[in-house]
Amino acid sequence: MASNFWTSSHYKQLLDQEEVDVVQQLDKEKGITLEDFKLIKMHMANYIGRLAQNVKVRQRVVATAVAYMRRVYTKKSMTEYDPRILAPTCLYLASKAEESTVQARLLVFYTRKLYVDEKYRYEIKDILEMEMRILEALNYYLVVFHPYRALSQLLPDAGMTDATQICWGLVNDTYKMDLILIHPPHFIALACIYVASVLKDKENTAWFEELRVDMNVVKNIAMEILDFYDSQKMITDERTNAAMNKLPFRP
Amino acid sequence: MGDGNSNSSSRGISGSSSNNNSNNSNSNRPEWLQQYDLIGKIGEGTYGLVFLAKIKSNRSKSIAIKKFKQSKDGDGVSPTAIREIMLLREINHENVVKLVNVHINHVDMSLYLAFDYAEHDLYEIIRHHRDKVIQAINPYTVKALLWQLLNGLNYLHSNWIIHRDLKPSNILVMGEGEEQGVVKIADFGLARIYQAPLKPLSENGVVVTIWYRAPELLLGAKHYTSAVDMWAVGCIFAELLTLKPLFQGQEVKATPNPFQLDQLDKIFRVLGHPTQDKWPTLVNLPHWQSDLQHIQGHKYENPGLHSVVHLPPKSHAYDLLSKMLEYDPRKRITAAQALEHEYFRLEPLPGRNALVPSQTGEKVVTYPTRPVDTTTDFEGTTSLQPSQPVSSGNAVSGSMAGPHVPSRSGPRPVPMWNESWQHSNAKGCRFPGSSAAADEKERLRNGDAWISSTTEVETLLREWLYSMQNFMRGDCASEDPHLKWGYRRNTRTQVQQNLLYKRSESYLFFLVLYCDDPAVTIKLSFAQNIR
Numbered sequence A: 001m002a003s004n005f006w007t008s009s010h011y012k013q014l015l016d017q018e019e020v021d022v023v024q025q026l027d028k029e030k031g032i033t034l035e036d037f038k039l040i041k042m043h044m045a046n047y048i049g050r051l052a053q054n055v056k057v058r059q060r061v062v063a064t065a066v067a068y069m070r071r072v073y074t075k076k077s078m079t080e081y082d083p084r085i086l087a088p089t090c091l092y093l094a095s096k097a098e099e100s101t102v103q104a105r106l107l108v109f110y111t112r113k114l115y116v117d118e119k120y121r122y123e124i125k126d127i128l129e130m131e132m133r134i135l136e137a138l139n140y141y142l143v144v145f146h147p148y149r150a151l152s153q154l155l156p157d158a159g160m161t162d163a164t165q166i167c168w169g170l171v172n173d174t175y176k177m178d179l180i181l182i183h184p185p186h187f188i189a190l191a192c193i194y195v196a197s198v199l200k201d202k203e204n205t206a207w208f209e210e211l212r213v214d215m216n217v218v219k220n221i222a223m224e225i226l227d228f229y230d231s232q233k234m235i236t237d238e239r240t241n242a243a244m245n246k247l248p249f250r251p
Numbered sequence B: 001m002g003d004g005n006s007n008s009s010s011r012g013i014s015g016s017s018s019n020n021n022s023n024n025s026n027s028n029r030p031e032w033l034q035q036y037d038l039i040g041k042i043g044e045g046t047y048g049l050v051f052l053a054k055i056k057s058n059r060s061k062s063i064a065i066k067k068f069k070q071s072k073d074g075d076g077v078s079p080t081a082i083r084e085i086m087l088l089r090e091i092n093h094e095n096v097v098k099l100v101n102v103h104i105n106h107v108d109m110s111l112y113l114a115f116d117y118a119e120h121d122l123y124e125i126i127r128h129h130r131d132k133v134i135q136a137i138n139p140y141t142v143k144a145l146l147w148q149l150l151n152g153l154n155y156l157h158s159n160w161i162i163h164r165d166l167k168p169s170n171i172l173v174m175g176e177g178e179e180q181g182v183v184k185i186a187d188f189g190l191a192r193i194y195q196a197p198l199k200p201l202s203e204n205g206v207v208v209t210i211w212y213r214a215p216e217l218l219l220g221a222k223h224y225t226s227a228v229d230m231w232a233v234g235c236i237f238a239e240l241l242t243l244k245p246l247f248q249g250q251e252v253k254a255t256p257n258p259f260q261l262d263q264l265d266k267i268f269r270v271l272g273h274p275t276q277d278k279w280p281t282l283v284n285l286p287h288w289q290s291d292l293q294h295i296q297g298h299k300y301e302n303p304g305l306h307s308v309v310h311l312p313p314k315s316h317a318y319d320l321l322s323k324m325l326e327y328d329p330r331k332r333i334t335a336a337q338a339l340e341h342e343y344f345r346l347e348p349l350p351g352r353n354a355l356v357p358s359q360t361g362e363k364v365v366t367y368p369t370r371p372v373d374t375t376t377d378f379e380g381t382t383s384l385q386p387s388q389p390v391s392s393g394n395a396v397s398g399s400m401a402g403p404h405v406p407s408r409s410g411p412r413p414v415p416m417w418n419e420s421w422q423h424s425n426a427k428g429c430r431f432p433g434s435s436a437a438a439d440e441k442e443r444l445r446n447g448d449a450w451i452s453s454t455t456e457v458e459t460l461l462r463e464w465l466y467s468m469q470n471f472m473r474g475d476c477a478s479e480d481p482h483l484k485w486g487y488r489r490n491t492r493t494q495v496q497q498n499l500l501y502k503r504s505e506s507y508l509f510f511l512v513l514y515c516d517d518p519a520v521t522i523k524l525s526f527a528q529n530i531r
Helices: A025-029 A034-053 A059-072 A085-098 A104-114 A125-139 A147-157 A161-174 A185-199 A205-210 A215-232 A239-245 B032-035 B079-088 B122-132 B139-158 B227-242 B261-271 B280-284 B285-292 B293-296 B305-309 B316-324 B335-339 B419-423 B454-471
Strands: B038-046 B048-055 B059-067 B099-106 B110-116 B172-173 B181-186 B427-430 B487-488 B493-501 B506-514 B521-529
Touching: A025 B079, A034 A085, A034 A104, A034 A239, A059 A085, A059 A147, A059 A215, A085 A104, A085 B079, A125 B099, A125 B454, A147 A161, A147 A185, A161 A185, A161 A215, A185 A215, A185 B079, A205 A215, A215 B227, B032 B038, B038 B110, B079 B099, B079 B110, B122 B227, B139 B172, B139 B181, B139 B227, B139 B335, B139 B427, B227 B305, B227 B316, B227 B335, B261 B305, B280 B285, B285 B427, B316 B335
Parallel strands: B427 B521
Antiparallel strands: B038 B048, B048 B059, B059 B110, B099 B110, B172 B181, B487 B493, B493 B506, B506 B521
């Protein structure tokens, strides 16, 4: 449901990590490894974020778009659904779902500005076609819950409004991972608060205990976030480009 | 949903036997359509068309298929369709219409939503009682309909969804079968989740059909609430009792402004003038301030809601109604509170089948089935001859005539003649291609007949648009005869077509051309005598 996460399609669609970390057969044949798969998705999340800055939409629209992109790739191959068109189209669709409609021609325009590589070239009609394919792939489930709301409710309660900026940034970065497909959003928010407490050296144990949530889950998510930051240092553009180059141009 | 075989195929669908568009692309039907037998068109709106179909594997089951047209402007799937799908995919309640399937036709990029079919709606039920039965709807049915409407609305509101466009034609009632007499709230094109809007709610256009529009909206409220739906329910409740719309204001369509003086006037006449005393936040509403002389200048006589709806002021029904029509949205009764109202605890108790009273002795009214236009296929192509004059002695005025299709979920033509058009300083000119003239003398005695057939209007408008397109050198590409926007790409001239209905047998059409330069507004109008 639109307000109750526990009865929503989002909750019902949550997956286990093992289900998310599956490279589609068609992509495997192109030599895409699990690591490539994750890299490309992260690259696309960044792409969506950069485009969004140009067309000026809110962070929630970006978050919904990235969630759509990640959901599609749990079912469809990158060979068939070229991420270079899928990513902007996810932003296009999310902008409609989040009531901040962005015109397709603007996306085409800014993509040309951002990426000179001709593989990123596409036309309005490519977006419109892809929009329908995405709708189908998503099985028409479009409501996505995000950690932001929980975050803004939890922070004052935890007496950590001074950490709003850092928590918000942490939540944004979680979209570079698949967390939104795996965990309820308020757990992700809690994990970000947890990480922020550690970074700011703030003692919050009592507050977390009072919440009566499974702290193991929260801590595990927090560990994943920290691991992600560690591993990200090793990622180079060359590495990402090598992964992208395994994808066929215009399937 | 997502049956996986929605890729286009080249096999045909066997439509209804009357579907004889041999020149049309029948051979290009996608495979998924083959699970249905198309019966015909049952309605249309700005978004596209609605069809009645039967599931081949289960002929007893009827489906309403809403086809969204792909806009030609490169806007992809309409945001309205996206909103509707998004909400309906999450919703599951007995009193809310059930989305059973979504299909995409990749060939023409159109989108189809399949719903459980409901044979009746409150608009037709009210009309049937007013024009055919000439008798009030029995108290059991009124109560059961209202209770179920509130029950569905309570579900929506408790899930942070405002419908925003409640009106009798959007409240469906199931026909014969297991769910007979069950109310289904439909048409979520304007509905939205209001828990955390990214923009003020007023920003995506003025909503709610004017007669059912809450006073805070008419006065320009920026952040409105689920209370707007409750106001509409109050108006619908009154209409179920009296068979007449409670506040029939005349809409000024040309202004993007939500302020509708005439509608407010109609409300104030019945409910009296709102006061700051009773509605403290009233003074903060934009139009209460800016239109002081209009709204506050006129003092209204004694409020007389009970006499308008013919209810004793002490009755529970009246008490509930007056709480729904409370001026202050914060004091207005909520759906949850209304369901607990004493009115529903007294005999006759509301039941699941609103159409068939549980008590014996009550006469059961048989409502007409929805008219189906069997001449229109899934492409929306009709077998009408556009050149044929529609005035050619078609004396059938009832809604049951075969090819006559009432306008359903789209904006219904509003019966009114707006004087402000005549006084506007814009260039008014009669459309060159029109040979018609308004004949004031030919008004029928029964002046309040609705347009029962859009087919006639459609044919007229087709002709008109055809001439119009020539007039605009082919740049105006409106296909939908109802309130469709078209525009000339080069000059960004927008064309808004307004279809109005005069309270007689003449129909008036307006076309407004808005240009970049606001000084250049051309209003075209022409009147057409239908019969």
